[in-house]
Amino acid sequence: MKLVTAIIKPFKVDDVKEALKSIGVQGMTLSEVQGFGRQGGHVEVYRGAEYNVDFVPKARLEVVVDDGQLDRVLDVMTVAARTDKIGDGKIWVTEVDRLIRIRTGEMGADAV
Amino acid sequence: MKLVTAIIKPFKVDDVKEALKSIGVQGMTLSEVQGFGRQGGHVEVYRGAEYNVDFVPKARLEVVVDDGQLDRVLDVMTVAARTDKIGDGKIWVTEVDRLIRIRTGEMGADAV
Amino acid sequence: MKLVTAIIKPFKVDDVKEALKSIGVQGMTLSEVQGFGRQGGHVEVYRGAEYNVDFVPKARLEVVVDDGQLDRVLDVMTVAARTDKIGDGKIWVTEVDRLIRIRTGEMGADAV
Amino acid sequence: MDSGNAAWMLMSAALVLFMIPGLALFYGGMGRGKSVLNMVLMNIYCVGIVPLVWVLGGYSLAQSPSGNKFLGNLDLFALDGIGPSQDLIVVAFLMTFAAITPALISGAVADRMKFGAWAIFVPIWSLLVYSPVVYWIYAFDAEGNAAGLLNTGLLGDIGSLDFAGGTAIHINAGVAALVLALLLGKRRGWPNNAIPPHSLPLVMLGTGILWFGWFGFNAGSALGADGFAAQAFMNTFLAASAGMVAWLIAERIKDGHFTVLGACSGIVAGLVAITPAAGFVAGMSGIWIGAIAGVICYFAVSLKYKLGYDDSLDVVGVHMVGGIVGGVLLGLFADPGAFADPEVFEEAASFPEGLFYGGGTELLFEQIASIVVVMVYSFIVTMAIGLALKAAIGLRVDEEDEIVGLDNRLHAETAYNHVELAGKSGSGFGGSVDVRERSDSPTSTKADAR
Amino acid sequence: MDSGNAAWMLMSAALVLFMIPGLALFYGGMGRGKSVLNMVLMNIYCVGIVPLVWVLGGYSLAQSPSGNKFLGNLDLFALDGIGPSQDLIVVAFLMTFAAITPALISGAVADRMKFGAWAIFVPIWSLLVYSPVVYWIYAFDAEGNAAGLLNTGLLGDIGSLDFAGGTAIHINAGVAALVLALLLGKRRGWPNNAIPPHSLPLVMLGTGILWFGWFGFNAGSALGADGFAAQAFMNTFLAASAGMVAWLIAERIKDGHFTVLGACSGIVAGLVAITPAAGFVAGMSGIWIGAIAGVICYFAVSLKYKLGYDDSLDVVGVHMVGGIVGGVLLGLFADPGAFADPEVFEEAASFPEGLFYGGGTELLFEQIASIVVVMVYSFIVTMAIGLALKAAIGLRVDEEDEIVGLDNRLHAETAYNHVELAGKSGSGFGGSVDVRERSDSPTSTKADAR
Amino acid sequence: MDSGNAAWMLMSAALVLFMIPGLALFYGGMGRGKSVLNMVLMNIYCVGIVPLVWVLGGYSLAQSPSGNKFLGNLDLFALDGIGPSQDLIVVAFLMTFAAITPALISGAVADRMKFGAWAIFVPIWSLLVYSPVVYWIYAFDAEGNAAGLLNTGLLGDIGSLDFAGGTAIHINAGVAALVLALLLGKRRGWPNNAIPPHSLPLVMLGTGILWFGWFGFNAGSALGADGFAAQAFMNTFLAASAGMVAWLIAERIKDGHFTVLGACSGIVAGLVAITPAAGFVAGMSGIWIGAIAGVICYFAVSLKYKLGYDDSLDVVGVHMVGGIVGGVLLGLFADPGAFADPEVFEEAASFPEGLFYGGGTELLFEQIASIVVVMVYSFIVTMAIGLALKAAIGLRVDEEDEIVGLDNRLHAETAYNHVELAGKSGSGFGGSVDVRERSDSPTSTKADAR
Numbered sequence A, B, C: 001m002k003l004v005t006a007i008i009k010p011f012k013v014d015d016v017k018e019a020l021k022s023i024g025v026q027g028m029t030l031s032e033v034q035g036f037g038r039q040g041g042h043v044e045v046y047r048g049a050e051y052n053v054d055f056v057p058k059a060r061l062e063v064v065v066d067d068g069q070l071d072r073v074l075d076v077m078t079v080a081a082r083t084d085k086i087g088d089g090k091i092w093v094t095e096v097d098r099l100i101r102i103r104t105g106e107m108g109a110d111a112v
Numbered sequence D, E, F: 001m002d003s004g005n006a007a008w009m010l011m012s013a014a015l016v017l018f019m020i021p022g023l024a025l026f027y028g029g030m031g032r033g034k035s036v037l038n039m040v041l042m043n044i045y046c047v048g049i050v051p052l053v054w055v056l057g058g059y060s061l062a063q064s065p066s067g068n069k070f071l072g073n074l075d076l077f078a079l080d081g082i083g084p085s086q087d088l089i090v091v092a093f094l095m096t097f098a099a100i101t102p103a104l105i106s107g108a109v110a111d112r113m114k115f116g117a118w119a120i121f122v123p124i125w126s127l128l129v130y131s132p133v134v135y136w137i138y139a140f141d142a143e144g145n146a147a148g149l150l151n152t153g154l155l156g157d158i159g160s161l162d163f164a165g166g167t168a169i170h171i172n173a174g175v176a177a178l179v180l181a182l183l184l185g186k187r188r189g190w191p192n193n194a195i196p197p198h199s200l201p202l203v204m205l206g207t208g209i210l211w212f213g214w215f216g217f218n219a220g221s222a223l224g225a226d227g228f229a230a231q232a233f234m235n236t237f238l239a240a241s242a243g244m245v246a247w248l249i250a251e252r253i254k255d256g257h258f259t260v261l262g263a264c265s266g267i268v269a270g271l272v273a274i275t276p277a278a279g280f281v282a283g284m285s286g287i288w289i290g291a292i293a294g295v296i297c298y299f300a301v302s303l304k305y306k307l308g309y310d311d312s313l314d315v316v317g318v319h320m321v322g323g324i325v326g327g328v329l330l331g332l333f334a335d336p337g338a339f340a341d342p343e344v345f346e347e348a349a350s351f352p353e354g355l356f357y358g359g360g361t362e363l364l365f366e367q368i369a370s371i372v373v374v375m376v377y378s379f380i381v382t383m384a385i386g387l388a389l390k391a392a393i394g395l396r397v398d399e400e401d402e403i404v405g406l407d408n409r410l411h412a413e414t415a416y417n418h419v420e421l422a423g424k425s426g427s428g429f430g431g432s433v434d435v436r437e438r439s440d441s442p443t444s445t446k447a448d449a450r
């Protein structure tokens, strides 16, 4: 199994969620984060003064998927999260050794 | 070493923390997340209208443990976090290549 | 590629960010977390009563880096985040299988 | 005016002014966290621009004795002839009413109206809709006799009653809110997706300020600190209490729980409904009016789901419907006889009785007729202003602005920046959604005509 | 009543009403984020139900001249015979006191009381405890002579004094709070786990509103805008200031830091203590009373840890203890001679002097006796009501409700929904804890009797 | 004083007191989330300590007829000779002014001043700076003739004018704010890093309370509920409205967007500027004064970036500059003739006219001279107090305190604790930054002299 972590624009969360649901993903976990990237270095004007803004709000989605599902999930996420503007974010994949569903104690692929 | 990530019900955090402490786990990191899972698709009534609620608040615990401790940690967590109701959450395990304690610069198992 | 996850003191975020920028790291993701560790067990006095405080606010930085960059990144982070007081935090490293830049679809090292 | 009456009127004017930040919190708390500042600014902007318009022309159009039934003249332009004197207190008191009325409308346009369009809409609406309607209901000729279209009697020789602005203010603003909601269309995702209040403590605080201020609104409309004001005060108090309890009971039965939003809505519904009646009913009538309004408005706020207009914060359901309930019930409960004691209010004797107090149906019909006239006028003229603005500069923000949030995109601000993870440098703006995006869509261009 | 006195009384009534949302914020901010709405609703519910109960029967029981020392009759049922007139202002003024008194109790039951039980408790307590106690202290016979148990003298021929409700309101509510805290038991985890105020800015705002409103409470109790009111105003001001400074100094010495919660608590302690004395003391006495109350209440709020009752938001420590401090100190500081100037308050001459002003210990003993009588009565009757409710429907929520939070479980609401990560759809309710859980425990069942 | 005037003065005193929590929210919301409580406490502390100082000595120094031009004597120590009477209302009214003036200063020292130093600074400044300046401007001799340095005429025989404290309060506090900002130095990271308001809804609420209270401040300064008060009320209203609109327009043109912070700042700028003029100008002058102040202050708040002093929340830019604008414009717009009607204010006839109303430049020069005198005095004496405190105990907190946040480090509190992830146990303090750190740096040591 794999853990897919995606850092995306907050207002894209819903599109990505719907896209994942449509290909049968049944669970995911969402958190608020702040991102720093190429987008960085922007200057804001407020009350007559200029400021550098480094971190911008992003959403972080974590989805554990079966190895077989992985490519579809990545494709679908990439498309749904894209706005073609800088700051669209990243997706990274790490290996999951074990997975447990707490309620039932099921393990591995059954627990997804 | 392994990184154990658990998505649990917020009000179970304390039980899980106490359970982990009792088996000698000395550190963990907690964050607020929102979860989407089988629990999803619930309908809320508010001010005379009905709504679908997709994401529910969850807590996310991260614990880095020695390989030898892993099974105990998983057992204890699963038990402590369980309410036997839908939405109890997931636990997943990933491999940690390196671990550093910032204060002392200790590495690997010593740093846990 | 590797995912470096660091749990640090909140007021050290800026030092760490600047240090990473100075060695050419172009992106990172920040979140608020609460940490429990050796620091734990402290007693607070408020309005005449004493309390145990278990979790303290921490910041969590995630940085995906090329394998070649890893050691420098870890060195620089450790130094920048250190205050030599208890609670300075941990850094752990996990293997990243795949990385995608959403905007362009670039993969792997190009996407960092 | 003796010093005691003057003291009460000074205080009443201050109280009504205080209702405007109260309303901003009431609406702002009920709306989204990403457009709360836009809502707040729509409200407080009204108390910036309207007073200027009011002293220049609005007051004169609304209150000068012009000799016709429809509109005042401009004889009092820039308060001509009104030097420092206690008369100014009444001008200031009425000015607060003029300011709050368009602010009431703002709740219906939450999350999607261009601020520039709102900025132009408010003064025009104040002059073209608010001032004439006030004239119809409250104009007097030079001898002090009723002179307006609606206070001289539409259907016969008795005029309709509106003590503190149920028809002139609440119904009027409620209809305008409906018009703008229709013109703007629904928010993205509404009604499928829940848009819960982002801060109910602010809603409660706003409600508390509104109630507090409403004593000035209603009891101040007695224009003195007499028995008339005392009864208006008591009615205002009881109607709000009864409105709250009635709404709570209704929602407990229908939805299964008591809510803070329900309690607050019930209070406001009761206050709206008692507004036209506050100085014309006595005894326990205030309880009846408040309770009936509480129940009817509870049901009315669900209408928008059935009819499909997105009255975001229930201006129509509470202010328009509550105003109608109060105006119509006044046709039943009006009891000028109770006030006849000359120490209380001599002229009360000349007011008409309601159906329950021996007056027959005449007042009831006058009330209904007046309400219909104001609704039709407000609907048509607000629609005309709205369509003109839509054609000229557009009413609705871009879809992206709506998604990202109006505060960030229109006002370059975010309401809350609690978290400062990065101790030293600029993550302060971190609470905002996609601040950085503006590099793609420069503010200077986008901000035009907002 | 002349227009000036009427103006001040109208304003005072409005000010006291405004204290109730202030109290809701004071308590709500001091409590948990997951039950702040429950706290708010317990408070504002009081100003919904109590006014209805008050005009129907409570006022009559508390104020009608019945010819006995213990309770009024029902001659003034539904304000019978009180038409539109300035008399209504006093009825409304007293109505705000009736409403705020049970609201004070709510702070002790935070986070664990069934809302349904509270909803029933409030009107019953108001009729069975509040109205009688008010009668004992403030009743007058048809000739205007003191007629109640406590204002006619328990131990001799001089009655005890209570200017604006130190005994009738603060001690009375404080004792009832203690009783409910005892009946409900401790919150889960208390006292081992810290339950810090979830929003201190709200606490400060609530305190500010309370202080502002307290001028109406105390100076309004002079029932006019005279020198009597002026002195009550000044005393109220100075006692609050001194209470704040005294508490700050005490906590700086004992705990090592000045806190906002300390400053706010000191203000309220000073205000409570000056309430019975506001119109009976002069000169610098207000400073002494406030400062002494600030220090004593600082120590009193720690009592609960020693004695083991969970008075969640320190109603006992501040209102009961502060009320006792004020009532007893009045036995020392009462100085009616200072008021004897006929322009200020003619009848003042007939009031008893305190120990420091030549009156001996008689007033002191009367004060103590009155306080004891009210405490015993309030304790017993509140206990009886509480036990009856406990037997009938239960007082305390389920453990799971307490853990998840009362707002979500009882009221289907969450106070704050700042974050809208999912731009388009339903994560708006995301701020709540385990909303979804309700599928397991249907609201319709659980909500019963809450 | 008749009951009507007394009613208005009681109310006005309460309104000005209410401004202090309003100011605490205005500043607190504008500042950082990690030092909002420190800001709040600096504000409310003023209304704790200053009233005590005021009744003991400050009032006597400021208002007793001493026979010289510079300072009162101590004849009225502890309000000697002022028994219960309506005179106390004026003492209390002036006491609220004394309390709010040092509170105004606090905005300039945000995020970095030792609380202990502030606690000592406030009473000393009140006695050494505030009381003398008030004497110069408002002192009268035993016959009721102007007796102070500035109201007897510096340059000729006409005195300068200051209706409600433009020079005595706003300029005075603004200069002191500048001095402390200079002594304290810049906050870490300023001006490179943005420090956005942590809660704009609180800023708006604070502004609303300030405006509401300012009616008491200005119209209450008429010391009665007459035509004079009515005009002051109207001017206050219009200047705030015009200030808001002017600022909004200026920022829309220069920065590209309308902001809530801009609207609020404009309101306050208008209110500050009208303060000295409120009872001396008539007609549309209030609009001009407010609008001019709105634009000038908009530009003035950017000065700090050019000149390099860290006036954190723009006390200098709004209060000092706004006060100067108002004081100078009064030299142009003063129109006592308009008030001459004996029913309004008989003595008005004896006041000087401004340049636009036939008075020549004399008043203008007197105004400027008075402003300069107050600025120089306030600068020098505040600097002396500040330097003395700096030498004695230090003014500025440690760097670590500043980084971690003053609330946690100085006051052992955190403003917001919304999140309670751990249901049962102690994560309640979780909102705080590095609470645990205190094990390394024990509170008991660090808290000294804070």
Ligand SMILES: Nc1ncnc2c1ncn2[C@@H]1O[C@H](COP(=O)(O)OP(=O)(O)O)[C@@H](O)[C@H]1O
Binding pocket: A007, A034, A035, A036, A037, A038, A039, A040, A056, A058, A085, A086, A087, A088, A089, A090, C026, C027, C028, C029, C030, C062, C063, C064, C065, C101, C102, C103, C112
């Ligand atoms: N090396 C990295 N490690 C972790 N997160 C990253 C990294 N690079 C970028 N991110 C995250 O991705 C977001 C978008 O990256 P950015 O460089 O701004 O845009 P893009 O990927 O479109 O060029 C950042 O805000 C940050 O949260």
Ligand SMILES: Nc1ncnc2c1ncn2[C@@H]1O[C@H](COP(=O)(O)OP(=O)(O)O)[C@@H](O)[C@H]1O
Binding pocket: A026, A027, A028, A029, A030, A062, A063, A064, A065, A101, A102, A103, A112, B007, B034, B035, B036, B037, B038, B039, B040, B056, B058, B085, B086, B087, B088, B089, B090
């Ligand atoms: N595939 C997944 N990837 C990441 N998180 C998941 C996944 N499935 C479930 N979760 C997390 O686990 C929580 C509980 O899952 P859910 O399906 O509701 O309950 P259960 O596991 O008891 O059937 C979800 O709210 C979500 O946060």
Ligand SMILES: Nc1ncnc2c1ncn2[C@@H]1O[C@H](COP(=O)(O)OP(=O)(O)O)[C@@H](O)[C@H]1O
Binding pocket: B026, B027, B028, B029, B030, B062, B063, B064, B065, B101, B102, B103, B112, C007, C034, C035, C036, C037, C038, C039, C040, C056, C058, C085, C086, C087, C088, C089, C090
């Ligand atoms: N085993 C662990 N797994 C995950 N996070 C940990 C672990 N141990 C410590 N942490 C995180 O690191 C932080 C610092 O650890 P702590 O033991 O307090 O200090 P130090 O590492 O300096 O001895 C903790 O607050 C927690 O967030």
